Amino acid sequence: MTDPTPPDAAAPSPTEPADHIVVYVDGASSGNPGPCGCAAVAKTVGGETLIEKARAFGPATNNVAEYQGLLLGLEVAAALNARRLTIRSDSQLLVRQLAGEYRVRSPHLKPLWRRARNMLGPFETVEIEHIPRGQNTEADALARKALEKARQVDAELPPEARKRPQPKTFRLK
Numbered sequence: 001m002t003d004p005t006p007p008d009a010a011a012p013s014p015t016e017p018a019d020h021i022v023v024y025v026d027g028a029s030s031g032n033p034g035p036c037g038c039a040a041v042a043k044t045v046g047g048e049t050l051i052e053k054a055r056a057f058g059p060a061t062n063n064v065a066e067y068q069g070l071l072l073g074l075e076v077a078a079a080l081n082a083r084r085l086t087i088r089s090d091s092q093l094l095v096r097q098l099a100g101e102y103r104v105r106s107p108h109l110k111p112l113w114r115r116a117r118n119m120l121g122p123f124e125t126v127e128i129e130h131i132p133r134g135q136n137t138e139a140d141a142l143a144r145k146a147l148e149k150a151r152q153v154d155a156e157l158p159p160e161a162r163k164r165p166q167p168k169t170f171r172l173k
Contacts, residue, residue, distance in 0.1 A: 020045050021082035023073040024131075025089050026139035027065025028147045034058060035154045036065040037146025039139045040073030042080060051076050054142040056150035066091040067112035069143060070098070074119040085120075087128045088136065095130040 022045060027038040036058040042050045053072055060068075070089065077085050089095050096102040097113055104113045120126050133140065 018044075018050075018080045018082045020084040020086070021050070021077050021080055022086045022088060023077050024136050024139040025066070025069035025073040025087060025094075026136055026143040027062065027067070027069040027091070028140070028143040029058065029060060029062040029065045030147055030151055031059070033061050033064075035147060035150035036060045036062075036068070037143045037148070037150055038065050038069035038072055039142030039146060040069055040076050041138045041142065042073070042076045045086075049138075050080060052138070052142055054146040056146040056153065058150050058154065061108070063091075063093060063106070063109055064112065065143070066094045067109060067116065069139065070094060070116050071112065071119065074116060078119065078122065082123060084125045085123045085127070087126065088131045089128070090131055090133040090136045090140070092130050095128050098128050 022043045024041045024043070025039070027036065029036040035056070037054060037056050039052070039054040041052050044050060053076055055068065055072055057068065058065075066089065070087065073087060087098075093102065097104050097109070098116060104110050
């Protein structure tokens with residue numbers, strides 16, 4: 001005889017809208033700027049992991065890596081068709097800039113901030129929370145794995161092929 005009770009809320013498929021998704025995001029860099037990794041872990045409100053994604057890139061700064069983690073998390077939430085979204089990050093700067101408490105002054109962060117704000121549009125509600133690093137261990141571990149991949153790729157490149165920031169020049173008037 002089969003159990004007449006419906007199964008617990010299963011992970012939503014990409015075509016079935018998810019009511020509420022919690023996305024943990026993180027970024028890491030080696031050097032500032034240097035090789036980077038970012039990650040996003042999407043979970044149900046009950047804590048069940050739905051999707052884990054990571055990306056290696058660089059060179060970039062740690063703040064860019066944090067924003068790339070956020071963008072990756074927003075992509076994941078959009079793919080799950082989430083209606084309500086909670087974003088959790090251990091980057092106080094990212095959280096406060098996205099919440100509008102801090103201005104985005106850095107020219108290289110402004111386009112990332114704009115893109116993130118645009119990506120928030122389809123969600124009915126969005127909450128963003130600053131959490132201690134110890135509560136972001138899964139996204140942190142994935143970002144570090146991606147960072148290691150970026151380091152390997154960087155180490156394999158000949159020196160002339162590596163992207164390096166242009167030295168700043170100053171003129172006295």
